[in-house]
Amino acid sequence: MLPKKNRLSRKDVDLLFKEGKSAVSPSLTFKYLVKKLPVPKISVIAPKAVSRLAVKRNLLRRRGYRALEKYINEIPSLLGVFIFKKYQDDVSILENEIKNIFNKIN
Numbered sequence: 083m084l085p086k087k088n089r090l091s092r093k094d095v096d097l098l099f100k101e102g103k104s105a106v107s108p109s110l111t112f113k114y115l116v117k118k119l120p121v122p123k124i125s126v127i128a129p130k131a132v133s134r135l136a137v138k139r140n141l142l143r144r145r146g147y148r149a150l151e152k153y154i155n156e157i158p159s160l161l162g163v164f165i166f167k168k169y170q171d172d173v174s175i176l177e178n179e180i181k182n183i184f185n186k187i188n
Contacts, residue, residue, distance in 0.1 A: 090125040107179040114162035122157040149176040
C-alpha cells in the first residue's frame, strides 16, 4: 500500500474524472493531470463491473498498489488514478502495463 501522502482524496478523484487526460492499456485506464506537487498522488480503483465480489476488488487494488510501488519514485509530479477494466491475476503483467503507461505519458 502506498503512504497516505501518495494517495488521492475523493475530491481529487472527482477533479480527475472531470478534467483529466487518459492513457489506455488492455486491462487499465489511467486518468491524470500534471500539477506542481512535492510528491505524485496516485490511486487505484476497481469498479463493480470488474468483479461483483468486494474481496476480489480489494485484491485487485492491493495488487495494483504493489505493482505501482516500484515506479512511484520515477513518476513526475501529477495526480493520477488507475481504473481496472478487467480482472487481472498476474502482478507482472500489471507492472508492465503501468510501466508502458508511464512511458506513454513521458
